[in-house]
Amino acid sequence: MHEFTSVHEAIERIKQMQPLPRKVRIRMGKMRGSAKAFEEMFREHTRDTGLQGIGLEIEQVPVEISCQCGLEGTVRVMGHVHFVRCPRCGHITDAIRGNELEIEVLE
Ligand SMILES: [Zn+2]
Structure with missing residues (x-):
């Protein structure tokens, strides 16, 4: 699943932050899939790590x-x-937005 790649990328990037944040905002393009699936997977993959409960x-x-x-x-x-x-001409086209994965530390 695409969310899986995004979750891993996010976890790797957050793990490198010093000090570890307690709260982050993730701006996630819709091409990366659903926020709900992302969050569930994030929780699952951070269980028993320093990022549990973030x-x-x-x-x-x-x-x-x-x-x-x-x-x-x-x-x-x-x-x-x-x-x-x-949706108009059927060409595969580049998205100018919608594939981002930005992490902002809130706390
Ligand atoms: Zn077109």
């Missing part, structure tokens, strides 16, 4: 494209996706 605020970032056909804007994606297809 506060999580997850903010989901919508997917936005800018296609060669001229279409620009937000598109809906279902679940975790590796690429986005333009």
Whole structure:
């Protein structure tokens, strides 16, 4: 699952922070899947580690494209996706937003 990769990336990045944060905000692009699945997996993979019980605020970032056909804007994606297809012309197009994984320390 795509969330799994994101969870591992987040855990690795948080583990390197000194001191370890007690609460973080994660801005997660919708291409990375659902916040709910992310949080469940995060909890499972941090159990019995220094990150157990850390506060999580997850903010989901919508997917936005800018296609060669001229279409620009937000598109809906279902679940975790590796690429986005333009709803107008059908081309596989680069997302300009929606794949980020940003971690901000809150406490
Ligand atoms: Zn297009």
